Amino acid sequence: MRRHPYRAVIFDLDGVLTDTAHYHYLAWKQLANSLGCHFDATFNEQLKGVDRMGSLELILAAAGKSCSEQEKLALAEQKNRHYQQLIAVMQPADLLPGAADALQAVRAAGLKTALASVSKNASAVLQMLGITSLFDIVVDAAGIRNSKPDPEIFLAAAAQLQLAPQDCLGVEDSIAGIRAIKSAGMFALGIGKAIILTEADVVISGLDHFNLHDYWQAAPG
Ligand code: BG6
Ligand code: MG
Secondary structure (H helix, E strand, O other), rough: OOOOOOOOEEEEOEEEOHHHHHHHHHHHHHHHHHHHOOOOHHHHHOOOOHHHHHHHHHHHHHHHOOOOOHHHHHHHHHHHHHHHHHHHOOOOEEEEHHHHHHHHHHHHHEEEEEEEEEEEEEEHHHHHHHHHHOOOOEEOOOHHOOOOOOOHHHHHHHHHOOOOHHHHEEEEHHHHHOOOHOOOOOOEEEEOOOOOOOOOOOOEEEEHHHHHHHHHHHHHH
């Protein structure tokens, strides 16, 4: 059998493996509304994949508000407290359909698995989902300086796996994340809607449609 063209799959967490993207949405919406800012699902697409302070900056800019650094830290902390309350009850049943099967299929095919999430809560969420041991490596907010759409987190994951970027396939639900994967020189699998994730190489609606063989066909070259 021909060797798969990729050597690793690098997964985003929020919105790909579990629906924490919705909890981030709820927590940001409440904060934005408390500041008198309009917040809807369309605007939220711009926040997906962007780190906590970066997301707050986007909300404040859209609302035309200015805050001191101290006020910003307090607002970000308030959002995070709300988010942590929402995720406190998460358990393995909160994995999205197909997520565990996709991770296992990648490993069974002899490829490495990595997590690339800019969330400071990523390790805690992995623990609650019970999937920490399914990853060869985890890169989170602690391991990078620049949030998606900067390619740093995907390049760091490839480097830790001792692989070239073109040997890796990235999986993302956010516009910023797909941009980061493409800037890193990797194949980008989008999770969501093709009309939103226009820069992805292939888009599927969820990991329940994940089929490693399909991306073999779509591999460059
Ligand atoms: C990303 C989410 O994974 O993590 C963003 O897509 C979120 O919505 C970001 O803002 C940072 O998360 P946290 O948990 O560090 O606030
Ligand atoms: Mg995401």
